[in-house]
């Protein structure tokens with residue numbers, strides 16, 4: 001269980017100035033995944049979402065399973081050993097550095113999240129890990145991420161890097177802005193680098209589910225998703241060539257076996273994913 005500061009009545013992982021009474025997407029996602037860095041208000045909101053979309057928890061697990069498979073593919077088949085994970089979230093289980101450093105302990109992992117709670121917990125977890133670090137950063141300002149001293153210190157942009165943007169670009173509502181962000185990273189990395197995207201989609205969601213989710217989203221600013229169709233997602237990979245099997249429902253991206261496809265209809269995950277490689281100029 002999380003350590004509590006009983007005198008103050010707050011868990012000691014909660015940074016000063018952060019209210020435990022306002023729902024927060026990083027803590028909600030932590031609850032989806034069975035983590036314990038969340039509060040009643042986060043759990044209440046997730047439970048309301050689950051009433052409308054009962055697949056929400058398996059969908060979060062399917063997303064994490066995709067990230068795990070993508071890391072193995074990138075390391076074992078593409079010799080990638082540097083990761084820039086943007087919108088990395090609160091560490092629960094199966095974090096990028098755990099998966100990657102189990103394959104190769106020399107792998108470097110830079111976590112970036114806008115949420116101070118996610119960053120504080122990540123930094124605490126990583127304090128003894130010299131090859132993984134976490135900073136606070138906003139995907140809307142990729143130039144600030146790339147030029148951050150910790151990023152410059154940890155990652156070598158003259159060698160291939162995998163930029164992971166999993167379940168984060170749907171918090172960027174404007175299509176052109178989202179494309180500008182991935183285009184920036186395309187310019188920042190060298191050929192042979194990869195872009196990994198997982199993104200909420202409404203393509204196969206029943207309309208009544210969408211309507212209810214929109215009503216719920218209106219009640220919590222932090223959950224204001226912009227689901228995108230396949231056609232709106234493909235431009236995010238401009239300059240990157242999608243590896244097989246392309247942009248697909250999360251459970252269908254190179255599943256290790258039937259255990260990875262635990263939906264009878266994989267599209268129920270409402271999550272399109274893809275991995276693209278930067279081609280030589």
Ligand SMILES: C[S@@+](CC[C@H](N)C(=O)[O-])C[C@H]1O[C@@H](n2cnc3c(N)ncnc32)[C@H](O)[C@@H]1O
Nearest residue numbers: 026029087088089113114115138139166167171
């Ligand atoms: C649903 S979680 C995804 C966590 C992890 N990437 C995964 O897929 O398992 C989304 C994370 O994106 C972060 N986030 C939202 N908007 C962001 C932004 N503009 N810049 C960086 N992080 C952001 C949230 O704080 C949250 O931790």
